[in-house]
Amino acid sequence: MAAHTSASSTVVMPPIAAAPESLLSLQVARRNGTLSPFDPAKISVAISKAFIAVEGTGATASRRIHDVVESMTAQIVAALLRRSGTGQVLHIEDIQDQVELALMRSGEHKVARAYVLYREERAQQRRELAPAMAPASTLGYSVKLPDGRTEPLDEQRMVEQVTAACRGLEGVSVDAVMTEVRRNLYDGIQLHELGLAQTMSARALVEKDPGYAYVSARLLLGNLRAEAVGFILPAARVHSQSQSSVSYGEYFPEYVRKAVAMGFLDKELATFDVARLAAALKPERDGNFQFLGLQTLYDRYFLHKDGVRFELPQAFFMRVAMGLALREIDREGRAIEFYELLSSFDFMCSTPTLFNAGTLRPQLSSCFLTTIADDLDGIFKAIKDNALLAKYSGGLGNDWTPVRGLGAYIAGTNGQSQGVVPFLKVANDTAIAVNQGGKRKGAVCGYLETWHIDVEEFLDLRKNTGDDRRRTHDMNTANWVPDLFLERVEADGPWTLFSPDETPDLHDLCGKAFAERYAQYEAKAELGEMKVSRKVRALDLWRKMLTMLFETGHPWITFKDPCNLRSPQQHVGVVHSSNLCTEITLNTNDREIAVCNLGSVNLANHVTPEGIDETRLQRTVKTAMRMLDNVIDINFYTVPEARYSNLRHRPVGMGIMGYQDALYALRIPFASEAAVRFADRSMELVSFHAISASVDLAAERGRYATYEGSLWSKGILPIDSIEILQQNRTHTLDLDRSSTLDWNGLRQRVMSVGMRNSNTLAIAPTATISNICGVTQSIEPTYQNLFVKSNMSGDFTVVNAALVRDLKSLGLWDEVMISDLKYFDGSLGNIERVPEEMKRLYATSFEIEPTWLIQAAGRRQKWIDQAQSLNLYLAQPSGKKLDALYREAWHAGLKTTYYLRSSSATHVEKSTMQRTDGKLNAVAVAASTSDYAGPKQCAIDDPGCEACQ
Known part of the structure; x- marks a missing residue:
């Protein structure tokens, strides 16, 4: 049957046209x-x-x-x-x-x-x-060296390198890799291409077994070692097919010295006891990377000069750790403690911290929230601030509600306003122009309250039709929705739109106070006392909001009142918006640009088949909170309003990733009551230890400046603030409020000692850092069990390793299973020979009813003082389903939602993934039939939103 064999056949063949x-x-x-x-x-x-x-x-x-x-x-x-x-x-x-x-x-x-x-x-x-059989012969092939000389190809040396890369891994074959390698060799091959041929050959086999993701990473590491060691220690530069044997102990001190001398690293790093730090490095942890993670680091994180990467993985983690320990008393001891956390993948700092820690411009914060003033000076200052903040990897959330609407009076010119949309267009183009030095696109999200007179135009910003001057094709948008609006939707009542120059206090009010003042403005509008206003049916506007969300993916639905009523900092300001990825809820005003400093606990590393390793989790959270708190003091602030705000309130946002991997380890299906309980229990533990760690830091370093008057100071913890929200709601929250830990004891400690940080928890998408750690993203269900993941480093085959292990144990992992997974878009649902129990455990995102995501998110939200980036998946969306879904999110007390995902007609290119270069001839995610699905398979893979990672 094989193509291009000479076997005879009795088949009557169709005529073959003359060969071109x-x-x-x-x-x-x-x-x-x-x-x-x-x-x-x-x-x-x-x-x-x-x-x-x-x-x-x-x-x-x-x-x-x-x-x-x-x-x-x-x-x-x-x-x-x-x-x-x-x-x-x-x-x-x-x-x-x-x-x-x-x-x-x-x-x-x-x-x-x-x-x-x-x-x-x-x-x-x-x-x-x-x-x-004799192996395929490569005799006579030569290798071209960097200096122009040639030498015979040393195939035995290649076999030894591949053998070393495969060592200790089950399910991988040296022969399979070498077969692929030999196919990519040619006479006169360049020396650097030899390493690439090995790496890419192993990568091509990832669909056969997830172990090849480690093989290809280890082979890539060999190339990186030659590149980095050759740059840092020229005497050790490799000029032949052998690889450098230089150790980290030799390399690291010279790396620090040279990087400081070249102006890449802060000169303070050279004052550490570098020999002690070098001795603490664990080279064996280089073998824990999968190809996607190491390639991502290679492309975008490791320090480089003129395109040459000179930073090895463990040096990278230690550099970040040193950068975060600069102001510690025992700098070396803390740096080693931080390094242990990072290099073990127990916790990972966000991308800006990884990019910039220890450098001359340590902009380590992830998210910045701003409020735009209602005048030209304020508007264009905000746009300038966006550019400065984005330059060093910050993700932006802009509150545009104060800007007067279309048709509003302008006293200075005796004219009428063009509304908020033209300025949003400028903000959109600014985000594209400032692309963080080519590392990733600038990224911004604009927020507008639902009562703003321009809200209907705001809903249309991402449409592909209409006046392009009033469209923002690259900017994210989000609705900032007050509870009163949804109450009117449920009552099928009217809703009145206003221009904020006539209703300035609505912007700062929430809950019952907002509802009372809003009713007063409506009464004035009925009497004709408002210059710009318009009455609409609330249900019609809600339907348009959901329609635009379905068609364009924007604006997202976020809830103003839960964000404010449960905010620990409501005594000193108002939360006017969230951030780029909807997990940050901090105060903003004309003097303060809110800043948040992020990192995520790898939940998968803290779970065994027996349950959560609470001792390890406590240790991780305690150290991670110290790292995040250090960011605030070390940080390089590009605008003074950000520095002022961050030092006053000291908020941090610790999140989690590897949630789905943890469920696999516990054998719990995502769509189950057991998963909802696990979401509750795991987040309770993280919250308890994070708050406790902040209390410990307060005892050591002092309370944050605005602690007095906060909910913390009153003994109102996140679990307690639910009652404040309930008192302002006309319906009963659909939320379990049970707990298992000693919250009374912790509550007393918070009131007596204080808090170091105004905010402690926020769950970000973790698109990139989860890749680095080789775990599932954030709180997401598995997208597909076999697919190609796309980011700025290229396209990468991803196979669910846990599933493969289970299928192997049943004797079901074979070529036909791989073919079936491709055909059925990475889903087990239609593969008859797979047991039903396994289908439930390995159900993918579009096979899980979204109500399970909301229930789990509701349980988490009761412990979180900020919010969570919650994507919702609908396999077959309809207006009725969308309406029910987002009302459920509101009734559950969620603060925000993120992307709406819907499955397209065809997700996966029906093809082999072997011998591909990561382009569309590989298994790839097809474009959706509608624009709402965002780029590739999931917008959390969009490099534009990685500022929150």
């Missing part, structure tokens, strides 16, 4: 190294055999096979020509990959399965015969 001249020079490389002319007829034979194996040889089947094979052969030949050009050599495996791809794309799943199974059987036969 471009095919005449094509050669096929066979597995034994010989070459033969390319013959399209052999492809037709292979396809026909695959069809006959499934459909038989009846007359009806023969006619269909004849027509399908002719068309499919032409497609495959055209694809091979596009890929190879003229005068090139095709490998037989590449041809067979294209046959498999064509069968999958055409929807001939049963035929494709038969073909895949046949290929696997033939591969197994070759493996069994391999000891008796």
Whole structure:
């Protein structure tokens, strides 16, 4: 059945058109190294055999096979020509990959399965015969060295390197990697291409076994070591196919000295006891990276000069740790403590901290929230502030509600305002212009309250139709929704829109106070005493909000009153918006730009099959809180309002990631009451220890400046603030308020000792740092069990390692299972031989009813003093479902929601992922049929929102 074999066949073949001249020079490389002319007829034979194996040889089947094979052969030949050009050599495996791809794309799943199974059987036969066969010969190949010299290719050395990379890993094969490597070699190959050939060959096998993600990372590390050591220690530079044996102990002191001398690192780092720190490094932890994580670090995080990366992974973690320990009394001891946390993946700082810690510009904060003033000076100062804050990796949330609406009077010119939209366009373009030095796009989210006269235009900002001057295609947007509006929606009542220059106090009011004042303004509008106002049906506006969310993905739905009524800092200000990713809820005004400093606990590292390792979790949270608090004092502030706010309130936002991995370890399906209870219990523990750690820091370093009068000072903890929200609601909150820990004891400690930080918890998306740690993102369910993940470092095959382990234990992990997962978009639901229990455990995001996400989020929210980035997934969205979903989120007391995700008609390209360069010939996420799905498979993979990671 294999394509391009010489086996005879009784199949009646369709006529093959005369081969185009471009095919005449094509050669096929066979597995034994010989070459033969390319013959399209052999492809037709292979396809026909695959069809006959499934459909038989009846007359009806023969006619269909004849027509399908002719068309499919032409497609495959055209694809091979596009890929190879003229005068090139095709490998037989590449041809067979294209046959498999064509069968999958055409929807001939049963035929494709038969073909895949046949290929696997033939591969197994070759493996069994391999000891008796001579290996593919590469004799005569030469390697071109950097100085222009050549030397014979040392294949044995390559085998040793691949063997070392595979050591200790189950399910991986040195022979499989070397087979791929040999296919990518050629005479005169560049020295640096040898390492790349090994790395990419292992990467191509990730779909076969997740272990290859570690193999490819280890091979990449070999390339990085040669690059970094050669730069830092030129005498050790490798000029041949051998790899440097220089140790971290030799490398690290010289790395620090040289990086300081070149102006990359703060000179204070050179005053540490560098030898002591070097001795504390754990080189073996380099082997814990998966390819996606290490490649991401290589591309975007490691220090480099003129494109040469000179920072090795453990040096990177220690550099960050040193940067965070600069002001500690025992700097070395704390740096080692911080390093242990980072390098073990127990906790990971956010991207800005990883980028900038220890450098000359240590802008370590993740999120900045601003309120825009209602005058030109204020508006353009805010846009300038956006640029300055974004320059060093900050993500932005802008509160635009104070800006007067369309048609409002302007006294200075005796004219009328053009409203908020033209300024949003400028903010959008500024975010694109300031791209953080090419590391990632600038990212901003604009917020507007639902009573603003421009709200309907605001809803249309992300549409692809209409006046492009009133569109913001790159800027995120979010509705800042008061409770009163949703009460009117549920009562099918009216809603009045105002311009904020006539209703300035609405911006700062919430709960019952807002409702009373709003009713007064409505009465004035009824009497004709408001210059700019408009009455609409609340339900109609709500439907338009949901429609735009469905069609464009924006504006997100966030809830003003829970954010304010449960804020510990309501005595000194108002929360006017959230941030870029909807997890930060801090006060803003004309003097204060709110700042938040983020990091995430890797929950997967703190769970065993027996449950949560509470001792380890407590230790991690305690150290992590100290790291986050240190950020505030070390931070480089680009605008004075940010420094003023951050030093007054000292907020931090500790979150979690690896939540889905933790559920796998506990054998708990995401869609279950047990998962909801685990969300409750795990967040209670994190909250308890975070608050306790902040109390410890207050005892050591002092309370934050605005502690007195806060909810903390009154003994009102996050679990207690739910009652304040309930008192301002007309319905009963759908929320369990139970607890298990000694909150009374902690409450007394908070009141007697104080808090070091005004805020402690916020769950960010963790798109990038979870990649680094090799765990699932944030609180997300598994997107798909097999897919390609896209970010600024490229496209990466991702396989659910936990699932693969379980399938192996049942003898179900084989080529056909891989084919089935591709065909069914990474879902087990339609694969009959998989047990139902496993289908429930490994259900993917669109197979889980979104109510389970809201229930789990509600349980977490009761412990969190800020908010959480909560994506919602709907497999088959409808207006009714969307309405019910977002009302449920509101009734559960959630503060914010994030992206709405909906499955497209086809998620995964039906093809093989082997031997790909990460482009669309790999398994890739197809574009959705609507714009709402955002970039690629999930907007938390959008580099534009990674400022919160």
